[in-house]
Amino acid sequence: MATPFWKYHALGNDYLVLDPERLDFPLQPLAIQRLCHRHFGVGSDGILLGPLPAPGADFGLRIFNPDGSEAEKSGNGLRIFARYLWDGGKVGGEPFYVQTLGGLVQAQVQNQGQQVQVAMGRVSFQSGLIPVTGADREVIQEPIQVQGQTFTFSAATIGNPHCVILVPEATPALAQTYGSALENHAFFPQRTNVQFVQVLSPERLRLEIWERGAGYTLASGSSSSAAAAVVHRLGLCAPAVTVEMPGGELAIRIAPDFAITMTGPVTGVAQGILASDIFAG
Template structure:
C-alpha cells in the first residue's frame, strides 16, 4: 500500500490515496499499526483520501487508536495539498467531503507551484450542549464547572464537527495536558469522549495552546481545537474574533466571521512517501 506522510503545523498523519489504492480491509488495525512511532510509519493517525460524488475528494480520518473521527482541521489542509499537487483536482478552490459535511478551502502555492498554505472555511461552531455532545449545562456550555482530576475547573465546550472542551489556564504545562487531559477526554460528561484544549491567553489577538486529542494523546497541533478555542475565547470575552494560535508545531490564524463561519489558515507540508506492507496491519 502506497502512503504519503504529511503534517499541518506538526500534526502528522499517514495519507493513503484511495483514488489509486484499495481501501484497507481492516481500517482500524491498519491505522493502529501504521501510526505506531516505533514499529510503523509514525503519526497521529491515518487519513484516507477517497473519491467523492459531491466534492473534489472525501476525507476519512482515523486516530492512532483506530477510532474514526468526524474531522481534523490540520489533516484537511494536507488533503487539499495532496489533491492539488497530485493533479486529482488542480483548482485554487477545493471542496472536501468530511464527517462534518462539505468544506471549502482556498489554496496558496509556493514558488515551486506546490501548495504551502490553505485557508479553510470550517463552518459554524456547534454550541448546543446536546449536539456537541456534552451533558454539561448551557447553550453554549461556557465557563461551566467540571469536577475532574481531583479539582473543579471551569470549561467551555464547542463542537467543530467533533467535540472540544476548552480550559483557560494561567500557564499551559505538562500537568494540565498529560495528567488532566486524559481524564477530561474520558469524563462521563462527554458521551463520545472529547478533545481537551488548554489555553493561555497572551493578548486579545493571540493565545498559546496545547491539546490532548481524543484517541491520539497530545499532538503538536489541532486545527479544529484551535477553532474551538477561538470561539470559546470570544464567547467568554477573553479574546477578539480574529486571533493567532501558537501551537507546539506552529501557528494557525483563526477568524470567527460575522457570518458565523470560522476560517482557519495554516501550512500543509509533505514529508515523504513509501510503501507499507499490508501483512503488518
C-alpha cells in the same frame, strides 16, 4: 498490489494519506493502529483515506485516529489532504469542497502548496450538538471535576466535540496530566478533544492540546478553531487571532455567526510503499 502512502505534517501533527483505489487490505482498527505506531508501523497521528466519492462535494474524506476510531473532522488533516490533492494535480489554486463526517468544508491551496486555507464551518456551543450531557443549553463556563481538580470549561463543536479550559498558563503538563480524564469524562458521551488556553493578548492565544483518540498533540486545527471561538464568545479576543501551539502557529478568523476560517502551513515528509509484512506479528 502494493499499497503506496504519502506522509505530511501540519505544525508537527502528522498524517498518512492512503488512496482507497490503491488500498490492498481492509482498513480496520487493528491495521490503523499498526500503521500509526511509531515503532511497529510508519508512525503518524492519524490516517486520511481519500479521495472518496461525495455527492455535493468535489472530494470525500474519512479521517482515522491512531487508536482506530474515526474522527468527524480535523483541521490539520484537511490542510494535509488539500496539499496531497495539489501535489497529485487534482486541484489547483481554486477553492474546492471536501465532505467529511463532520460536515462540508471549503479549502484552497496557496503559496505553491506551502499554505492552505480552510473554511471549517460554524462553531456551536449547544449541548445537544456537541454533545454534552444534561439539559439543552449553551455550555459556557461550567465546572468539571477530574482527578481531584475542579476546572471551569466551555464546550463547542465544529463538527467534532471540544472541551475548552482557560488557564493562567497553558503548559504541556496540564494537557498530559488531565487530558485523558477530561477526554473520557461522563459529560461527553462521544468523548472529547481538550484544549487548555492562555490568552496572551486580544490577538494571540496559546494552546496545549489533548486530542481524542490520539493523546497529547503538538497542534490541531479544529482545536484552534473551537478554542478561539470560545474565547471570542467570552469577549476575551478579537475576531482575528493567531493561535500559538508547540508545533507552530495558525491564523483563525471568526465571523459574526462563529463560522471559522483557518490558515496554516503544510509540509511534505515522505512517500513510499507499505511492506508486505507490516501487519505480521
